[in-house]
Amino acid sequence: MPAELLCFEHECRARHSVTELIYTCPRCGGLLECIYSGLPTEPERLKRLWRERRLSNLPLDRSGVWRYRELIPFLDTFEHAISLQEGNTPLLDAPQAARYAGLQRLTFKHQGFNPTGSFKDNGMTCGVAQALRLGMRRVACVSTGNTSASMAAYAAVAGLQAIIFVPHGNISFGKLAQALEYGALTLQVEANFDRILALVRQLAERLGIYLLNSINPFRIEGQKTIVVELMDQRDWQPPDWIVVPGGNLGNTAAFGKALREMVATGLIRQSPRLAVIQAEGAAPFYQLWRSADRDRLPRVEEPETLATAIRIGDPVSWPKALYEVECSRGVVEAVSEQEIADAKAQIGRCGIGCEPASAATLAGVRKLVASGVIARDADVVAVLTGNLMKDPDYVYKYHTGQLEAPGGAKLVSTYANRPVVVPPDPDRIAEMLEERR
Ligand SMILES: *Cc1c(COP(=O)(O)O)cnc(C)c1O
Ligand SMILES: [Zn+2]
Numbered sequence: 001m002p003a004e005l006l007c008f009e010h011e012c013r014a015r016h017s018v019t020e021l022i023y024t025c026p027r028c029g030g031l032l033e034c035i036y037s038g039l040p041t042e043p044e045r046l047k048r049l050w051r052e053r054r055l056s057n058l059p060l061d062r063s064g065v066w067r068y069r070e071l072i073p074f075l076d077t078f079e080h081a082i083s084l085q086e087g088n089t090p091l092l093d094a095p096q097a098a099r100y101a102g103l104q105r106l107t108f109k110h111q112g113f114n115p116t117g118s119f120k121d122n123g124m125t126c127g128v129a130q131a132l133r134l135g136m137r138r139v140a141c142v143s144t145g146n147t148s149a150s151m152a153a154y155a156a157v158a159g160l161q162a163i164i165f166v167p168h169g170n171i172s173f174g175k176l177a178q179a180l181e182y183g184a185l186t187l188q189v190e191a192n193f194d195r196i197l198a199l200v201r202q203l204a205e206r207l208g209i210y211l212l213n214s215i216n217p218f219r220i221e222g223q224k225t226i227v228v229e230l231m232d233q234r235d236w237q238p239p240d241w242i243v244v245p246g247g248n249l250g251n252t253a254a255f256g257k258a259l260r261e262m263v264a265t266g267l268i269r270q271s272p273r274l275a276v277i278q279a280e281g282a283a284p285f286y287q288l289w290r291s292a293d294r295d296r297l298p299r300v301e302e303p304e305t306l307a308t309a310i311r312i313g314d315p316v317s318w319p320k321a322l323y324e325v326e327c328s329r330g331v332v333e334a335v336s337e338q339e340i341a342d343a344k345a346q347i348g349r350c351g352i353g354c355e356p357a358s359a360a361t362l363a364g365v366r367k368l369v370a371s372g373v374i375a376r377d378a379d380v381v382a383v384l385t386g387n388l389m390k391d392p393d394y395v396y397k398y399h400t401g402q403l404e405a406p407g408g409a410k411l412v413s414t415y416a417n418r419p420v421v422v423p424p425d426p427d428r429i430a431e432m433l434e435e436r437r
Helices: 041-052 066-071 097-103 120-133 146-158 173-181 193-207 217-233 250-263 284-290 317-327 337-349 356-370 392-399 426-435
Strands: 004-006 015-017 031-036 092-093 106-110 138-142 161-167 185-189 240-246 273-279 331-335 380-384
Touching: 031 217, 041 066, 041 217, 066 217, 092 217, 097 106, 097 138, 097 146, 106 426, 120 138, 120 146, 120 217, 120 240, 120 250, 120 317, 138 146, 138 193, 146 161, 161 173, 161 193, 173 185, 173 392, 185 193, 193 240, 217 250, 240 250, 250 273, 250 317, 273 284, 273 317, 284 317, 284 331, 337 356, 337 392, 356 380
Parallel strands: 106 380, 138 161, 161 185, 240 273, 240 380, 273 331
Antiparallel strands: 004 015, 004 031, 092 106
16 A cells, blocks of 8 residues: 655645655655555454454554554555554543543543553554665654663664654653663763754764654554554544644644545544643644634744653744644643642542643633533543653652742642651651651
């Protein structure tokens, strides 16, 4: 099934070969999208096939991404489809979080169960496969976060050299530690994100390095399978809403594309609505959504939030994301640092847990239920994008009342669970435990 790259700009719509080494449209600089001449047409056959693959021991079938390869047919052969058995993430019912949000029920699709602990793995397995297919030997990205961790792991599996560019003095240790352990060459540069990106683009071209930043259209293809797997787990009964945090907005673009394609192939009857949640200090997409002029993104020069995975002031995928939110009759909301922190603790109390950016979903749902946008009896799935253990520093500070918002304002640890210091005295400990029954 031949695949092509289509320019996303209305005025351009140029088509390019999937084997061209490009990240944006060479004619106009627009975003690129994978398109296929005829997606599969027999939905019932596909559903059966995918269900059978769950019992298969073939690595490709065991991957929660490549299992759905009929919907991401950008490779000619699957010899380059390397896998860490990404995807296969659970749908978890969370009654306590539902009550917190004011809903009758709420389900989490937890992408933190991925091999490197975030949904970046769903996309990275495809991005690295594309790098191999193009014959590249080195891959690079600019990121201090989950993208680096994921790229480092998949490059290691594929036998590629991984090069990570890190803005100097702006390091998130949990995630950087993963990249170091997986063997990525890590370069700290004395410049901000945008400056480094320009530099890396130049270098990539000169040195033949494949870029795996979030603009990469093949990563988007892999991330589509998050919602395909979600529908499979629900026996193809779509929820009313899918809620996702918005940073660079690649996931929003991927989910919307997947939903459109699933409706087109008859896998689902109608599309759920997308709700994208941003942090107030890094909410250009929310500002765009609220403004009368949706043609220009009001970029945020100094984005600030403790939810570092969504601390993005100039999200690259915004034109696609805007299109997808509009197509799905969706909404965009923004939440405060306090709302994120408390929602995160509530997700923890469910025995589930997630990293700060993921908790923006629950905070956003709560707000959208309160304002009547989401009905109390709606069927809602919120996507938790990253694992609790990605940011232990945040967790410890919250529970010990030391968490500060970026401006320095103290956050209230509404659901603090402080560690208790006790003497090595059985009577005193017994007494204390008796009080806390
Ligand atoms: C990358 C990331 C996000 C943001 O996703 P976008 O596709 O950039 O909008 C949110 N949460 C986590 C944990 C991430 O790693
Ligand atoms: Zn173009």
